[in-house]
Structure formats: C-alpha cells, structure tokens
Amino acid sequence: MILFGVGGVGRALIRQIVQNRAYHAAEYGLEISILAVCDREGAVVALQGGLDDVTLLDVVEFKARRRRLSDHSQGGPQQDLAAVVDIASRPGTLLVDCTATEETVPVLTQALAQGHRVVLANKKPLTGAQEVYNRLTRAGATGSQPAARSWSASRWEATCGAGLPVMATLNRLQASGDPIERIAGAFSGTLGFVMSGLQAGQPFSAVVREAHRLGYTEPDPRDDLGGVDVARKALILARGLGWQLELADVAVTSLYPAALAELSVAEFLAALPALDDHFAEQVAAAAAQNQVLRYVARVAAGTCQVGPQAVPAASPLGQLSGADNLVEFHTRWYQPTPLVIQGRGAGADATAAGVLSDIVELAFYR
Amino acid sequence: MILFGVGGVGRALIRQIVQNRAYHAAEYGLEISILAVCDREGAVVALQGGLDDVTLLDVVEFKARRRRLSDHSQGGPQQDLAAVVDIASRPGTLLVDCTATEETVPVLTQALAQGHRVVLANKKPLTGAQEVYNRLTRAGATGSQPAARSWSASRWEATCGAGLPVMATLNRLQASGDPIERIAGAFSGTLGFVMSGLQAGQPFSAVVREAHRLGYTEPDPRDDLGGVDVARKALILARGLGWQLELADVAVTSLYPAALAELSVAEFLAALPALDDHFAEQVAAAAAQNQVLRYVARVAAGTCQVGPQAVPAASPLGQLSGADNLVEFHTRWYQPTPLVIQGRGAGADATAAGVLSDIVELAFYR
Known part of the structure; x- marks a missing residue:
C-alpha cells in the first residue's frame, strides 16, 4: 500500500499495521507492505520491497514532532503524489488516503482507472462532484460487468463514524434488497x-x-x-x-x-x-x-x-x-x-482501525 | 445455490431472491440461480440452469401448506442431501443451510472439502464439536496459505442476531487487530x-x-x-x-x-x-x-x-x-x-435477509 497523509490517523494506521504484523500473517496469511508514505511536504519511498518497520516508526515519530517529511527522506524530496505512485506502485497496489484535502482526487481516480485500489478516511473526495464520487466508488469492473454497488475496488468506512461499521451495515442491508x-x-x-x-x-x-x-x-x-x-x-x-x-x-x-x-x-x-x-x-x-x-x-x-x-x-x-x-x-x-x-465515532486510533479493517477486507475481494 | 430447509426462513429467502432478481442484476451484476431446494421430505432439482421463479414460488406455497416436498417434485423423491448436491452442483456451488438440524454436517463439510461454499442460518453445525466448527468455518485455503480467519468459503451471520451485522462487526474488529x-x-x-x-x-x-x-x-x-x-x-x-x-x-x-x-x-x-x-x-x-x-x-x-x-x-x-x-x-x-x-434479532424475513447479504458478499470474495 501507499499511504497519503501522516497526521493523527495516518500515524495511528502505521502503528497498528506494524503492531499487527505477526497477527495478520498468522490469521489472514496477509502481509501489509507499505511501499511509500507521503504528504504534501514530502515522501518516503521504498526502493525495494516495503518500508521496514524501523523506518516506518521513525516516520511516525518524525511527523509527530511536526517535521517536514522531505527532511526525513533519504531519497530526496518527492512532493508529487502521482509521481510517488508511479515510482512505488505495482499492479493492484492499494492507495490509502488519510489526508483531509480534495487534492488527492486526481491521483486516486487515475490509480483506480489503472487497476489500483483505494481506501479512504478522507471525506473530501467523496463529497465533491457526484461524477467524482462515482468514479471513486464504482471502479473495479471485471469484464463487461458494472462494478458492483459497494463491492468495488474502493472502501470508505472510516469517512462515516470512524471505525463503526456504518457503511458495512449499509452495504449488507442493500445487498439483501431490504428497502x-x-x-x-x-x-x-x-x-x-x-x-x-x-x-x-x-x-x-x-x-x-x-x-x-x-x-x-x-x-x-x-x-x-x-x-x-x-x-x-x-x-x-x-x-x-x-x-x-x-x-x-x-x-x-x-x-x-x-x-x-x-x-x-x-x-x-x-x-x-x-x-x-x-x-x-x-x-x-x-x-x-x-x-x-x-x-x-x-x-x-x-x-x-x-x-x-x-x-x-x-x-x-x-x-x-x-x-x-x-x-x-x-x-x-x-x-x-x-x-x-x-x-465512538472519532479519534485517530478508532479511525485508523476502520481503515485497517477495510484494507484487510479488500485483500480478500476478487 | 442449493437450499437446504424450506421452513419459514428458507421460504422467505426464496421470496427475497425472486423479488430482487432485477435489482441484483442491475446493481451487482449478479444472478442468484437456485439449482435445488431440499429438505428431509424431498427435493426439487433443476435439470438444466436454475429453477425458474414460477416453480420456486410454487414450492414456497406448497411448503407453506406443510406438504411433503417429495409430493411436489416432478423428478421423483430425492431425500438424500448428498445425492442432491452430487446431481445439482457445479464447481463452487453455494450450499445454504436454513434447516435446524445437525444432520446437514456431513454434506456441508464434504462440499467445502470439494471447493463448494456454504452459508448457514443453522446454529447446530457450528455448536457441535470444535473440530466440525473448524472444518465449516476455515475452509477455502488458496495454495499453501491457511484460510483467513472469518474470510473463508463460508458465512454464518444469521446464526447470531438474524440479519444484524454481528459477525460482520466481529470480523471487522478482528481484522483491525483491535483486542x-x-x-x-x-x-x-x-x-x-x-x-x-x-x-x-x-x-x-x-x-x-x-x-x-x-x-x-x-x-x-x-x-x-x-x-x-x-x-x-x-x-x-x-x-x-x-x-x-x-x-x-x-x-x-x-x-x-x-x-x-x-x-x-x-x-x-x-x-x-x-x-x-x-x-x-x-x-x-x-x-x-x-x-x-x-x-x-x-x-x-x-x-x-x-x-x-x-x-x-x-x-x-x-x-x-x-x-x-x-x-x-x-x-x-x-x-x-x-x-x-x-x-430485530429474529423472524423469518430478517433472518433470510441476513442469509441473502452473506450470499451476495460471498459472490464478491475470491
């Protein structure tokens, strides 16, 4: 995955991913590899494999002290999200948006069109133009089939009630056809x-x-x-x-x-x-x-x-x-x-937990 | 899918599937084909394709009058669930257990071992021996990887609180590693x-x-x-x-x-x-x-x-x-x-809706 945003939620997400590595491997056969972390002040990009946990926790510490991410990066400043995605992504990479800006929209929509996946904690991209919402939430068509309502290549549980299963419940109700x-x-x-x-x-x-x-x-x-x-x-x-x-x-x-x-x-x-x-x-x-x-x-x-x-x-x-x-x-x-x-419908940890549930869930969707 | 059990929940499920055909096709690109309906009194099996909606609603009516399913079947009595699965199933067929008996365990475990999928509204199979529970809930391994906790080839939301998202919430909490x-x-x-x-x-x-x-x-x-x-x-x-x-x-x-x-x-x-x-x-x-x-x-x-x-x-x-x-x-x-x-944690319709959500969800898991 590539993480956009290293504020409270982004940092909590990194900590939760690192702390749960052994658990996710044992119970889900899942390794959540973080290929890049970026915000508008810079990026830290893995040259090979994922960023190691020492580096990740270092980034968390660094940003907690409100330092510029570009000052941390050994690879030099890299402030263009699209360029980071180009460098770091592989087919089907997950982009996780923990920012609070609509500026991520172009890179998210382009990534979805290229077959990447998206998890949002950020409400802004979903509350702009309807057409943008549609592109962000209904991508992931296989063949001639339209992308399924609410089971597409993206998830956005944490935009509504943090980690509470609000969208998950909405999706289940709709799947059953219950009006x-x-x-x-x-x-x-x-x-x-x-x-x-x-x-x-x-x-x-x-x-x-x-x-x-x-x-x-x-x-x-x-x-x-x-x-x-x-x-x-x-x-x-x-x-x-x-x-x-x-x-x-x-x-x-x-x-x-x-x-x-x-x-x-x-x-x-x-x-x-x-x-x-x-x-x-x-x-x-x-x-x-x-x-x-x-x-x-x-x-x-x-x-x-x-x-x-x-x-x-x-x-x-x-x-x-x-x-x-x-x-x-x-x-x-x-x-x-x-x-x-x-x-609880707010807070960095509860929100990050909602994002992490989405990440694990997406890993098991075709 | 193949349906076991045509009591209140099974009948409600058939009605909901039939009523939502156009909706599921339009919104999910999904056709839920019912290949066979059976209980301990008989079976109705489609010889080709799925059972048509007229036949399905006829079965619902017939069973609502507490008649024996074998008296309805044009194919003659067929009271052995395993034989029905053999006749009606294709690779990856979904078996849906809306009975209230542990007698379905052998056919369910065998079907999972053969690569079929299972949705349960029936608590009995999951509350027998631990070893049976494990086989029913952790099947679906891909390659050498263990079946993921709670994202396996089976679902059982309706066993706990009918259509309420209780297991879905438990699964999300666990996916995030929240103790x-x-x-x-x-x-x-x-x-x-x-x-x-x-x-x-x-x-x-x-x-x-x-x-x-x-x-x-x-x-x-x-x-x-x-x-x-x-x-x-x-x-x-x-x-x-x-x-x-x-x-x-x-x-x-x-x-x-x-x-x-x-x-x-x-x-x-x-x-x-x-x-x-x-x-x-x-x-x-x-x-x-x-x-x-x-x-x-x-x-x-x-x-x-x-x-x-x-x-x-x-x-x-x-x-x-x-x-x-x-x-x-x-x-x-x-x-x-x-x-x-x-x-609401009970009732045929709410329970059937929980089963139907599971069916749609499973269709989108790899």
Whole structure:
C-alpha cells in the first residue's frame, strides 16, 4: 500500500499495521507492505520491497514532532503524489488516503482507472462532484460487468463514524434488497456533548465554552457548530443509497446565526449568551412532548437534512448521551424499531482501525 | 445455490431472491440461480440452469401448506442431501443451510472439502464439536496459505442476531487487530420481553404466561427460558474469537429450576407463581444499585456465561427494552463505552435477509 497523509490517523494506521504484523500473517496469511508514505511536504519511498518497520516508526515519530517529511527522506524530496505512485506502485497496489484535502482526487481516480485500489478516511473526495464520487466508488469492473454497488475496488468506512461499521451495515442491508426508508444519525461527538449539556439544563454558552476549553471542539468552535462536517457524512450516506446529490443540496441548520460568522473566536465565545434563551426554549418545548434535542443527520425521501431536531426521548437517538455516534437504519425489516449502530465515532486510533479493517477486507475481494 | 430447509426462513429467502432478481442484476451484476431446494421430505432439482421463479414460488406455497416436498417434485423423491448436491452442483456451488438440524454436517463439510461454499442460518453445525466448527468455518485455503480467519468459503451471520451485522462487526474488529475484551449481548427477543416485564413490575408468572399466550415463546416456553438457544449464540461468538470451547463449557443459568423440567406445559405454567418472589427480589436488589436485570450472554476471559444478570441501568443493555437484540463489543478502542449493534434479532424475513447479504458478499470474495 501507499499511504497519503501522516497526521493523527495516518500515524495511528502505521502503528497498528506494524503492531499487527505477526497477527495478520498468522490469521489472514496477509502481509501489509507499505511501499511509500507521503504528504504534501514530502515522501518516503521504498526502493525495494516495503518500508521496514524501523523506518516506518521513525516516520511516525518524525511527523509527530511536526517535521517536514522531505527532511526525513533519504531519497530526496518527492512532493508529487502521482509521481510517488508511479515510482512505488505495482499492479493492484492499494492507495490509502488519510489526508483531509480534495487534492488527492486526481491521483486516486487515475490509480483506480489503472487497476489500483483505494481506501479512504478522507471525506473530501467523496463529497465533491457526484461524477467524482462515482468514479471513486464504482471502479473495479471485471469484464463487461458494472462494478458492483459497494463491492468495488474502493472502501470508505472510516469517512462515516470512524471505525463503526456504518457503511458495512449499509452495504449488507442493500445487498439483501431490504428497502432503506430513512437513516438518522448523530455523527458529531462534539455536538453530542453540546446536546447532552443542553438536556442537562446547562446554558448553550456554558456548554460550548466548556467543550472549547476541554479541546473537544476545533480551535474555532464554529467549525463544529456549523454542521458542515456532519453534512458531508450525510451526503456520503445518501450517495451510498444511490441518490444523486451535491453537498449544496444538503440542508444544514447551523447552531449559530450568520451574524456571528465574522467575529473572532474570542468575540464569538463572548457573544454566545445571546443564544441561551433560544436553545433553552427549544429544549423545554421538546421536553414537553417527551422529546429531546439532538444534532441529527437525516437522510430520507431523497433529501438530506442536518441540524438540531427533537427526537422521542425513548428512541435510540433520544437515549444517546455524550460523545458517542449513533446511526438508526429504518428499513422494511427494521421497523418499528430501527437497526442501530453506536459507539465512538472519532479519534485517530478508532479511525485508523476502520481503515485497517477495510484494507484487510479488500485483500480478500476478487 | 442449493437450499437446504424450506421452513419459514428458507421460504422467505426464496421470496427475497425472486423479488430482487432485477435489482441484483442491475446493481451487482449478479444472478442468484437456485439449482435445488431440499429438505428431509424431498427435493426439487433443476435439470438444466436454475429453477425458474414460477416453480420456486410454487414450492414456497406448497411448503407453506406443510406438504411433503417429495409430493411436489416432478423428478421423483430425492431425500438424500448428498445425492442432491452430487446431481445439482457445479464447481463452487453455494450450499445454504436454513434447516435446524445437525444432520446437514456431513454434506456441508464434504462440499467445502470439494471447493463448494456454504452459508448457514443453522446454529447446530457450528455448536457441535470444535473440530466440525473448524472444518465449516476455515475452509477455502488458496495454495499453501491457511484460510483467513472469518474470510473463508463460508458465512454464518444469521446464526447470531438474524440479519444484524454481528459477525460482520466481529470480523471487522478482528481484522483491525483491535483486542476484544468482552462481548455482552441480549440474544433472545422472548427473554427480552420477559425481562422488560419484570422491570415494569409484572410478576414472572404473569409475563411468561402473557408471552406464551401471544405466541412469543416456543410452544413449550421452557425451550426459551432454559437459555440453550442463547448459549449456542454465545458459543458461536466465542469460537469466532478463536477460543476452543464446547457447548458444555457454556455456563447456562436457566430461568426455571430443574424441578419444573418434568411437568407438562400446563403444569409448568401453573407452577410459575412459586418463582415470582425470587425474581421480584432480584429485580429489587438490582434496582437498589441502579441496575436492571437482563438475560445476558457474556463472552469474556475465555469463558461463556448465559443467564440473568444485573447490568447498569444506563448501559446500552440496561436501556434496552422489548424484544430487540443488542450486542456490546468492549475492545481497546471501544471503551469505556462499547460498540453496540441493536435491532430485530429474529423472524423469518430478517433472518433470510441476513442469509441473502452473506450470499451476495460471498459472490464478491475470491
């Protein structure tokens, strides 16, 4: 495999691959050879065979200290992903995208067209143009046969709920022909924390400030509160259902008004108390109907909505508390109660584990 | 494929395959051809190609009226499964076991040894001798390589939680090398109903009688209350973890004392009130510690326990109510809160859907 991206997820993936070498060999007859590791600051490429584990763990250490990968490489700087693939790949090489940029799209689509395979932890390539999504997810046709829905040359489990088997479950439901009527999910640990705080009676401003102070939010909390990251996950689920949609088609309700968009982070945090009454009223109105407020991605009837929604307190989403993710699949066979997947939906290790499962699984597909 | 068993699950599977023909062809480039349908009362075998849909739906109707399959077959009675496989199979044919008997073991193991593939909804073959389990689940070696753990020539998702992705999740967790510390699950809708009733303050006798009256239990409710069916699921999970265990190694706590085993069903139902105080005390003792009583399969530290257990009221198992199944996977990356799978865990259609997902998935493995 060739790894793009040596941030938290990429480093965790390298560690997990190295730590599980003996296990994968014994139980799966599988050797996961890393031919190259690269990011926009450089590349480390194996001249022969795969990179050895000492080198790999050295790269992990090096990048953890936020050094430039080109300063590590003994082969000199190599900053063009396509060139790295040309040098390092063999027929059927796996490309693993652990970056967070759409800049990988050209090299990924070209590689798939050349018969390589792809695993994505990166949501961006799958949430751009529909046509790009199709090329990334339906490659791998054998002969005249179209690439099978969801069993193509690519996998992207970690884009939705980290290591949780969300796409795997979607794929199994679709394989059985069970019609999926709607999907509803909580896909942000940060917003889960905020919603649990509101339910416990905390003012909106207090719970957002606490989440910011604890490092649960991005440095600018509006990156979470705006809901765009959740919208990308909703779009990936909707497209997984076969729907043709663009990110602009996802109706996103932000947790803050547009008027606060231009403030500095400090000003934004200072302005939050003006929203407290609004949210307290929403929470009270929901409670009066035995409901609770959750930040929900809803994929139903050809549309995607993302935003705060009142859900029955006794439903799986209503019972969720804290930062765990939760997805409800409402289908013909799973009603009135849905099929539910729940658990940690973020974090470098859980995400890398989702990527590693995809890597092993792809190794056993024809 | 060749189908063994034309009970509720087998009939639902035939219907789902027929209904999804155009969908599977368009989305997966897949034609699921049924070469033979058989049970211990006979067989219907295609002389050429697969059985046509009119014939298949006719078989479904015929068996729904509890007629003998040999009376339907135009080819005359054919009651030997091995002979049917000999006649109908081609290289790499899929055998699907929707029976509830261990009598299929010889034909399944022989077929796997000959390069055929197997999907099981039937728990019995996987809960007999360990050596039989190994042969059924680790076949499919290519060359000198051992068959991969959980990506072999067989699948058995529907043996544990019907269509819920329990084995699929176990397989993904194991593929990533995430150490599974324990699995705890509620795998009986009937016992879930009983436990929810107890929690709501109903006497044990009343809730069991109600479940019996509503047809939620087997005709003899002791078949559910004894816990052996749950024990089989626990054993399949434990063996899925690679543990070497026999069914006799699963510690099963029945919900009724051995003294009631010899009574008639009517006598048993009449004797139940003697147990009411015992369960009311257990429920009260649990509640005093903020816990609730669930009928839990627990797979941990090399052992399997099945029986009533007090679990934290706020845990996923504690929050479960009604007949849905729920499985908690406690692993290195999923703690302190587990990865949870929840939903309908029984019923002919949900079980058949799990089998059909396995069939489609196997078609895309090399």
